[in-house]
Amino acid sequence: MGLYYKSIQSGILVGSKNETTFALTPVALTNAYTGNTEILETGSFSKLDIRFSYTTGAAETDNSIDILLEESDDRTNWFAIPNDATSGGTSTLTDRTFNYINAVAATNKKSSVGVDIFYKYMRISFKEAGVAANAGTIYAEYSLMGL
Secondary structure, three states, rough: OOOOOOOOOEEEOOOOOOOOOEEEEOOEEEOOOOOOEEEOOOOOOOOOEEEEEEEEOOOOEEEEEEEEEEEEEEOOOOOEEEEEEOOOOEEEEEEEEEEEOOOOOOEEEEEEEHHHHHHHOEEEEEEEEOOOOOEEEEEEEEEEOOO
């Protein structure tokens, strides 16, 4: 039996969707996080699900997308959400990013990432790495869930 969430809010992060046919329209990726970014007010929610559809460019075989998560309490000052790797009693923190590899040219992959949240605002950004000549595209949407 799954959890019951009293409050669910869904929307589009990047790209667009035809609400009649449900056809997705992706946007071009770049090698920087600027441009494909969305800010969500997450203060009353506890879970975030990011669903995305990523297509590599033609003749590209070593590409990936990176999804960067940041948090803020004022929508002005942004702080990386860290990952923690502990070894020998020492925790090493790195920026929380999700890297999704799609090594087949002109191929679409769909996936999702679920995270626990406890921040007032979150900024979600997308970029592509490994592009030789033809950038890929992405459509992404989200659901925020809370009790």
